[in-house]
Amino acid sequence: MKKINIALDGHAGGGKSTTAKILAKKLAYIYVDSGAMYRAITLFVIENDVDLNNTEAVENALRSIEIDFKLNEQNQHNDVFLNGKNVEDKIRKMEVTARVSEVSAIKEVREFLVKKQQEIGLKKGVVMDGRDIGTVVFPEAELKVFMTASIEARAQRRLMEMKAKGQEVNLEEIKQNLESRDHQDSTRKESPLRKAEDAIDIDTSDLTIEEQVEKILNLALQIIN
Template sequence: MKKIVIAIDGYSACGKSSTAREVASALGYTYIDTGAMYRAVTLYFQQNHVSLSNEKDIAKAVANIEVSFVLNAEKGSFDTYLNGLNVEKEIRQMYISESVSQVSRIRAVRDAMVAQQRRLGKKKGVVMDGRDIGTVVFPEAELKIFMLADMHVRAERRQKELLEKGQMVNFDEIMDNLEMRDTIDTTRQESPLKQAKDAIVVNTTFLLLEEQIDEIVNLALGRILQESPESSRS
């Protein structure tokens, strides 16, 4: 059966990563968390004191960054590695969330990460989530999803996610962070967040995670069947 590329774009805290991860698992596909890639770059910039206004520093830094994903057998999911080191826990910290949108809008950063993302997805059989997957990274993806949800619901989900990781963050601070990221993501010059013309909108405001997963898996199976050689011969 033919493998396809599934591109899932949308706003922060809509359930993109959790849904994409489980959709990949259900289909036996590779999950690529592009948001984690930009978080890893943000961590590298902070650890190495890279100035966001110094183009030479940025160019030198991105040339030394390699992000990969390694299966964590204990968790049954992929951890993010930055230059061979597991940074999965650190990149989920709030201080990274507060800076990642500023880093990810830099053209040199996006060019470097998009090149890595395209290499990772070259053989297809991938589920990739982010902001510009269906519009820039894989505009030819066979299935494009655009996820959105009510702002308060998104903030509640993010706060719950942080609490599960032992991080206590004020609800208003989370709301402010999401609003800031939405503004930056949708108005940035390089690869702004927007819905691809052929994307299917999935509003997760009133959907349980399991319902989100089922909806996208069913869409994917329909598209895989449509793309398979057996289907074209019938």
């Protein structure tokens, strides 16, 4: 059976990551959370007080960064490791969420991660989610999906995710953060969030995760077969 690359793009909180994880498992593909990679760099920036307006400082920081994904035996998900340390919980906190779009907009950061992501996809059999996967990282991906959802649906999902991790946040704060990230992601100069011309739109506002997965799985199997 031939293998393909699957690109899932869309706004923050649209269910991309959860859907991509399950989809990859069903296809026995590699799952790559590109957003987690940007979050890891954002965490490094925060912890090391990197001056984002200083190109040399950013480039020096990138040379000091190694990002890995390792299987967590307890939940069977890949955790993110930054320079050998598990930072899966840290990168999901609000202080990182609040700055990740700012860090992601930096040209040197995007070039650094896009190169790593493209290397992963060379052998095919990859499900990757993010903002520029279908347009920049995998422009030749056999299946591209652009996932959309209302701001209300996305905020509710993010609230549930964060509460499950014991984080105290309110719905209005999440909604404002999502709206801010939508604007930053869509208007940034480097690889802005946009739908690839050949991507398939899926509105997930009223879909369960299972329904999202089923829709995309059927699309993938049509191509594979």
